[in-house]
Amino acid sequence: MISKNTICSKKQVTQTGKRSAPIAVSFLVVAPLLLSTALAPAQADDTHNHSDETGFYIGLDGLEVFPTGTYAGLENPNYNRLTLLFAHRNEDQPESSHFHGIGAYSYLGSLNNLTINPTNTNNRIPESYSEQPPLTLLPGTGFYSGRLISIPTDKEYSNLTIEPLASLKTSKELDNQYLFNSSNGRWQSSLEGGNIGLQLASISSGLNIGDSAGFDIVNSVGDIYTIGSGDNFSFTPTFWTDAAAPLGTYSASFKLVDLGTGSNPIPFKESGTFSFDFEVKTVPESSTVLGLGIVGLLALSLSRLQKLNRNSLN
Structure with a gap:
């Protein structure tokens, strides 16, 4: 595989100052x-608490050849491909902050019998190695009244905001600076000239994806929603079901594409496929x-x- 999952330590709550x-x-x-x-x-x-932290970024893979590992010396099948990245921050040890590529292309098989797979084993949110259950859909309000929706909570992975990696470049947060420069700057290439879309690859019956105004952004497999262009955008999808949806797990899979309507003479290559998992379960009492x-x-x-x-x- 292209990358191996590593167990990421949870950040510990730091002491608050007098101003708190x-x-x-x-x-x-x-x-x-x-x-x-x-x-x-x-x-x-x-x-x-993870509710105020952007967790997901879109980067362009700048690694041409694998320097180490099983496939050392081989071309990276993700080179110049869009990649969904999840940020693992560590405020106590910011130098250990790093990204996990979600659903990137990967090699399969031995060196004598290689095939390229358009995803990898680390292709789900929450990440499988974390053993965290699917994100819980909770009662919505406003445009989403009468529905169960994805909401940022204290759970890791729950803030679904997606931004370009370049948004970290000017951050004053030390962990964000380490993230921006992680993997020897592998993801720092600009998205300027690209027009990035989110293409639906599969979706569970009963699950829907909307915007901040409550309108569905994709309806059928193959539909593409334009996230934004260049290095300046922020997009937060809202996954939802009817409030009376059956209990269980609901999933949606996607890939990132360059719509080719920007200034790039050659569009960026599409990403591998990745999935988001949610669950509908018994909701606590209203007071809770x-x-x-x-x-x-x-x-x-x-x-x-x-x-x-x-x-x-x-």
């Missing part, structure tokens, strides 16, 4: 009963859901204040 205290106290004063019912399960579930929402807001506020504190020291 007033907000934390205000939350505790406003909703002590809700926090007391929801805090224990939320903390036991994870040690870091509200309590978890307040806990999420508190964690999100503290996370942002921590970043402000770190930036003020730079």
Whole structure:
């Protein structure tokens, strides 16, 4: 295979500075009963809030030849291909922050009998090695009232925002700088001139994909939604089912394509295929859901204040 999964350590919650205290106290004063019912399960579930972190990036693979491994010396079948990348950040040890390529092309077989596979074993979100269950679809509001939808939570992989890798270039966050320069700058090539689309390859019956206004962006296999062009875009798909959808796992598979309507004389090559997995399961009582929402807001506020504190020291 092109790349091997490595077990990524979870980031630990860092101590908040003095500036965090007033907000934390205000939350505790406003909703002590809700926090007391929801805090224990939320903390036991994870040690870091991922709701405000962009996790997914689109990069262009700049590695021409594999330097090491089973296929050392062979051409990289992903060279100049679009690649979906998931960011594994480590705030405590930012130098260990790195990307995993999701669904990249890979070699199969021995050196004497090679074939190229348009995906690889690390082609699902949540990543299989993490043993994390599918992302839970939760009750929606507004345009998505009466539906179960994908929502950023404290779970890793739950923030589905997709941005170009170049968006990290000017970040003041140390872990983002290590991400941008990871793998010897393998993913740094610009997407300028490209017009990036998300093409539906397969989808479970009952699962749909919408935009921020509640409109479906793809309806049938083969449909393409334009994510954005160049190095300046941000796109967050919303996966949804009807509120009465049967319990179980729902999946959708995609590949990234360059629509060829930009200024590139030769479009970027398409990515390998990758999948997102979701589950519909019994929803907690409304009071518990509200309590978890307040806990999420508190964690999100503290996370942002921590970043402000770190930036003020730079």
